[in-house]
Amino acid sequence: MIFRIDDIGASTKRFEQYSKKKWANFWFLKKISPFKAWGPYKELTAEEWGKILPIFEKNNIKPIIAITASWVEKDSSLTPFPKKFPKEAAFLKKSFLENKIEIANHGLTHCVIGRHLPLFNASNRYFHREFWPDLDSSLHEEHIKKSQSILENYFEKPISIFVPSGNVWSIKTYQALKNTNIKKIISGKYMLDAEEKMSGIEFIDDHKNFISFHDRELKLFGIKWLERKIEESKKHELFQI
Numbered sequence: 059m060i061f062r063i064d065d066i067g068a069s070t071k072r073f074e075q076y077s078k079k080k081w082a083n084f085w086f087l088k089k090i091s092p093f094k095a096w097g098p099y100k101e102l103t104a105e106e107w108g109k110i111l112p113i114f115e116k117n118n119i120k121p122i123i124a125i126t127a128s129w130v131e132k133d134s135s136l137t138p139f140p141k142k143f144p145k146e147a148a149f150l151k152k153s154f155l156e157n158k159i160e161i162a163n164h165g166l167t168h169c170v171i172g173r174h175l176p177l178f179n180a181s182n183r184y185f186h187r188e189f190w191p192d193l194d195s196s197l198h199e200e201h202i203k204k205s206q207s208i209l210e211n212y213f214e215k216p217i218s219i220f221v222p223s224g225n226v227w228s229i230k231t232y233q234a235l236k237n238t239n240i241k242k243i244i245s246g247k248y249m250l251d252a253e254e255k256m257s258g259i260e261f262i263d264d265h266k267n268f269i270s271f272h273d274r275e276l277k278l279f280g281i282k283w284l285e286r287k288i289e290e291s292k293k294h295e296l297f298q299i
């Protein structure tokens with residue numbers, strides 16, 4: 059089983075706000091329990107990572123940490139991950155260079171810039187996906203190029219895995235990825251708008267052999283939840299043999 063944690067550094071945790079109950083998407087209701095289905099929640103700290111990573115290590119698991127390269131601010135400006143969360147970034151860099159974790163590209167923004175803020179009486183979930191097929195190929199190109207450059211410059215190591223937000227990506231995303239170090243796309247879905255075969259980039263369906271979750275579960279449910287999750291995965295593997 060491969061463990062993958064998404065949404066590190068993504069402002070989606072702050073701005074994606076919706077409720078599964080349609081009527082509760084009104085104003086602040088979607089922000090509070092028991093109505094809220096997603097955000098807001100806080101970014102994991104370096105101290106929290108310091109407790110999380112040893113659990114993976116103890117169990118001989120090298121998790122994939124999928125980072126969104128920029129935080130989208132309220133005014134739509136972008137702050138690169140290492141600048142927004144310097145201590146967390148430094149901790150992850152050290153762990154990456156020590157080969158304890160794998161770092162994946164989880165987009166530049168995770169969302170459509172300018173459409174990311176919570177809506178007064180509706181869900182904004184749709185806009186918390188980044189690589190919609192109807193967006194210009196120049197946008198796909200720019201977001202892939204910028205995100206790779208932020209991550210690779212900071213981590214000083216090639217980034218070879220791409221995880222599209224919400225399993226949404228397009229043939230335009232693939233074309234943009236062709237000129238990068240990306241070798242694998244891990245997603246629950248193939249490109250939405252084409253069936254074209256890829257060359258030089260492998261598609262990995264995360265329905266099989268993956269335990270994927272978000273920093274949200276770690277933030278809200280803590281270490282005990284993670285330990286339980288790892289135990290379950292071991293039982294599952296035993297069962298499969």
Ligand SMILES: [Zn+2]
Pocket residue numbers: 064065068164168222223224
């Ligand atoms: Zn995500």
